[in-house]
Amino acid sequence: MPRKAATSRTAVEEPGAADTAEAMPGQSQEAGKKSARKGTGSLDDLARTALKAFLIARDAAFNVRDLLTHSSRMAFLAIKECEQELDIIERYIDERLPAAITRVNEARARQLLTSLKCTTNLERIGDLMMSVAMRTQSRAAKMAASDVRQLVEMSTILREMLDLVYRGFVDLDLECARKVLQMDKDIDRVCHALFQKHLTEHASDNNPSSFDVILMAQALERAGDHTTNLAEDLYSLIEGRSLRHAPKKRAAT
Numbered sequence: 001m002p003r004k005a006a007t008s009r010t011a012v013e014e015p016g017a018a019d020t021a022e023a024m025p026g027q028s029q030e031a032g033k034k035s036a037r038k039g040t041g042s043l044d045d046l047a048r049t050a051l052k053a054f055l056i057a058r059d060a061a062f063n064v065r066d067l068l069t070h071s072s073r074m075a076f077l078a079i080k081e082c083e084q085e086l087d088i089i090e091r092y093i094d095e096r097l098p099a100a101i102t103r104v105n106e107a108r109a110r111q112l113l114t115s116l117k118c119t120t121n122l123e124r125i126g127d128l129m130m131s132v133a134m135r136t137q138s139r140a141a142k143m144a145a146s147d148v149r150q151l152v153e154m155s156t157i158l159r160e161m162l163d164l165v166y167r168g169f170v171d172l173d174l175e176c177a178r179k180v181l182q183m184d185k186d187i188d189r190v191c192h193a194l195f196q197k198h199l200t201e202h203a204s205d206n207n208p209s210s211f212d213v214i215l216m217a218q219a220l221e222r223a224g225d226h227t228t229n230l231a232e233d234l235y236s237l238i239e240g241r242s243l244r245h246a247p248k249k250r251a252a253t
Helices: 029-038 043-070 073-101 106-138 145-171 174-201 208-239
Strands: none
Touching (some): 043 106, 073 106, 145 174
């Protein structure tokens, strides 16, 4: 069955212009006003909101699998809701981080910056899941069972990666980051197999289905890349150094 996003849409809708304080995603409007009096945009508020974004992106990946398998209209609507919520959360954190970061020390500032980077990657994942959903929903003909199976495999791996990196941030567990970095190779492997099949075996068929499958596989593969970015951010938060700028080993000459 389609799974609703971890944060309901009504909980993260932005209030109207007449409101004097904006509720944090997941807060009531009254709670938002109380937070404003205490200093909206605190580290705890922003960190909690970023963690909700992990759950929403994870649910989007879950519903992509359900949409591919059952062509469920409810799954499509759930993915759309997830994408909208992730947009709102990214904007919420982006707007509040500058003020919050001036009130904390270096270590806590690093946490705030990590929250912003994470929500940016999660918002991109939401967009990519929506692109898969739109392409699936607009298709007139059914995809080949083997293509569906491989796309479902990619979305399942992606969901597991998002679940792992979420738990890694909750527990500050570096092992979760390592597992995610390894699992990205599995997504790449399935994506490569789909590309090989549709760019070589069916190259002469002029089949529009091949184009759709390639673009969906590419979107899922890119979502995996964004999830590895999250794992690298977790590594940076715990270890205090980035994996992205580590010196690369020279190939043997």
